Amino acid sequence: MNQSIVNRIKSVLQLQRKTSQNLSEETGIQQMLIELMLLGERRIYPNELIAITVALNVEVKALLEPRDQQTPLQIVLNGELTNRRSKRAFESVLYAIEDYITMKQEYGKDGNTR
Template sequence: MKTNDIVVKKVRNWLKSERKSYLWLANQLGIKKSLVEIMLDGERVLKPVHIEHLAKIMDISIKDLLKLDVEKKENLTVNLFGELTNRRSRRELDSLLFTIKDYINLKEQMTYLKNNNTD
């Protein structure tokens, strides 16, 4: 996703959550409403000065405005391609699988203990 798309999406969501209009935003930025519409429709790339002003208006850092929000998921999938050609690589894979299973078991135990703590 392009940086401009990230910012536009965040600004739109912020305007909606704050119940602010394009006209309000245009007044804050000191530009015409039609320019705000063009920028937020993705027809025009946001200038750095506008990104800076948007961050101030939204009361977030420029870094947070530009950062892609990624949902963190519990499950992790690892895909391995190729083949194991010697004993050492097979042992390393077995060791990795053991470590993963051990981690999962420890995590389940910690969750169980946390949920059943009677203190």
């Protein structure tokens, strides 16, 4: 199995704060097999990949397709911003992300102005 797919699965697990044990329980795949898959030592079969995507609530193509750097990021908000403080905090995070992207475009990876 392609290592980039394994890395994407690991990223989703980390984002969702799930362990190999959680994934095992939700997919019905033995925990040892999941750990071998995540280490890249065992192939992930198509039926297992489908079970993993269902358990992680992601589309199969999201794991298979390389992420295009030009694709805009999507922010999914679970719940509601119910008060001013939470709205300001969210706007602050969005501003920080936009600021980071602008600085990265301006200075690039090497830190020099383009």
